[in-house]
Amino acid sequence: MALLQIDGSVTEENNTKRHHPAFLNAAFRPFFLLGAAFGALSIPAWALSFLGLIKFDFYGGAYAWHLHEMLFGFFPAIMVGFLLTAVQTWTKRKCIEGWWLAALVLIWLLGRITLAFQPAFFRDYIIVIDLLFLPACAFFLARPILQAKMWRNLFFVPLLLVMAMLNAIFHLSLSNDSIIDITTISHAMVILAALVMSIMGGRVFPMFTANGTKTPRVNSIGWLEQLSILSIVIVFITTLTQNFVPNTLSIAVLFVAGISNLYRALRWRLWVTFQVPLVWSLHLSYLAMSLGFILLAFAKMHLIPSISIGFHSITVGGMGLMILSMISRVSLGHTGRLIKANAWVTCSLLALSLAAVDRVTGSLLGIEYSIVIASSALLWSIGFLIFVFAYIRILFSENMSR
Template sequence: MNVFDRLAAKPLFMCSFRPFFLVTAIYGVALLLGWLGFLAAGVGVPAVPGGPIVWHAHELVFGFGLAAVAGFVLTAVPEFTSTAAFGRRVTIAMLLLWAGARLAFWLSGAMGSMGEMLAALLNSGFMAALVVLVAPRLWHDPERRHLSFLWGLAAMWLAVTGFHADVLRGVYPMPWVLAGVGMMMVLIIVALSRVSMRIVNDALEAERLRRAAQYTDGRTGGLSRRPDEDDDELLDYRARPPRRNLAIFGVALYTAVALALPGSAISGWIALAAAAAVLNLLNDWHVGRALLSRWALMLYTVYWSMALGYALIGLSLLGVPVAPSAGLHLLTVGAMGVSIFGVLCIAGRTHAGYALDTRPWVQIAAVAIGVAALVRAASGLPGAAAAGLQAMSVVAWAIGYGLAAVFLGAVFVRARPDAGTGCEEVMEDVDAKA
């Protein structure tokens, strides 16, 4: 057995999500700590075309964000389409392509036009490979129920390619990063509509059991409520396509208009419309006490971050004295950061053969990432102590994803503890504290 085969045989490469989710958490910490060093102490960051802000934004969206996207779709698409899992060699090849794209972009400034071309080929090539891998399975699925993933990935490919095309022709490329943020929001809506169906309905079932136990225990104590009261509140949750599609349309429309007419009042009004569409999507989530469960509430806050982010962006474009970065960071640090953390915890553990983690670190990490988003957004308000708030945001983010790297990393590098042999969800009851 050669070195490559020995590496591929490790549990880390059993499924695509394992290495990609692990590097997502690690890179998320390293990237933001590097940015804090630049902000607080002037520590150098890679000299890429466009400058430090472009490096930071590009790597947050197209590095950290797309690592999580790759891990999710390479695992979820075979499950959704009832096809075989992508093999270990595909996983390693895609991971090396992602890492090569990161290195090439970091060195693109120092290497000149040759480095810029290499970064363009590897970054665009990574997205192209992802689309090519999943497109046949999504397209040939008899009901084509998950084609929205394909359109979202194709649009993200366009954003990555547009960024590097502008770099190669000497144009400031940041608008394409902002377009990438919009496409990330679309992919989050599409992915969470699938994940939330299970999470919210599990919370509803737990609430039904709690009420049934309460009724049974209290029958001799004069409890007057019948077990079927309030059943309307506990109907199964459905992520209804009309509301989801309206939210996707609103976000996509704002992204397209902002790319074509940056800074315009028109894009400001459309950003407010996108915020309203996301808030409308939340009407499906109002399921009573079950919403307060750990996982359902975490995913619920993702949509609030998204809605408030677009609202602040819209108000800023219409003249309200708040920096556009306030809304933008609610989208990236808030909606993207919390949703990726949630997917790492939920899909990462269950597809590795573990029950959902019940330990306190999950709440601590989730709250830390949420605080990072709120504090970073607050730094864009008039009169705010921007430097101090930005530093606090980075520290909170590093705590959240640092905990994820430690506790989830231990899961991703180990063999499954259940009867499963691949990427399927947990096959039997296992220790939720492992």
């Protein structure tokens, strides 16, 4: 049966009899569903704690837990769902499915449970459990890439390992004195997530735009592609070493990253996508990410109140909306369904878009912080809960014939 892959290509699925449920046929199924459910529940849980409406013994405290779980829990789950599915297209080799996939999902799930509830039985192993996930994912990703000698995609393996290293430093910073604090680590992880979004966006957004709108594909410009990605790499380095880097250099690099990626996004022609929700949402997410870099530069110049505004433009608007759009799209394509947003999917994308606008502009306009937190958390949760309820049957079902 022919199935549309993440990069737009089509492959034939192996129809041999399986000894596991359809939910474990490919990594995108459990990781998209559980990652979205976790995103939908964890943000309001943190917001309620922040507002003093509930008391919860989160690992490291509510602030640290919120930072960690969004960046090392929610985002990696979705990213791994993409990569461990896409690698089968790149290499034409099976990556992980069945009970091995179930074991990997269980490691991730145990990490979320132990960090949120800190059960006595696992208390001495919480950090170890959490640190297992990303290296295990890197192993399963590397194996088919090395077998097929697909060196172009090998860089995702060290990227996962760098994320694992940042996760380890985050835990170390909570338990001991460390040169790098958890806020700096979190900011660096946001930039690393933006790097992934920039790379993946350049690979597939022009194609998705052309296919979805029936318009000519925009050709890439070599120097712009390199500058937009390299500048984010430099922002990542300057973020980690911010105590040793001149502020003017940090500002300059942020402007280069923001403007180059903004120009790149505008070349993809948002205005031709307004009738296609699964495409305009991707464009908006990339614009939000690009504007986030510029807002960070403004914050360092003391032109806006806080760097949090820039980082939340990247995370809520960029990461959140891009994730919701991609998992909605990929889940349809990989299960043999027509890649078209229904009313529920469109509503979920609108809710996430509004959450981003609320979280960024609310702070810029000086609206009471507690109101901004409550309203943006509610909109975020609505967006991902709609995905969970709209896609649960799809992700548990066998693929449809084309």
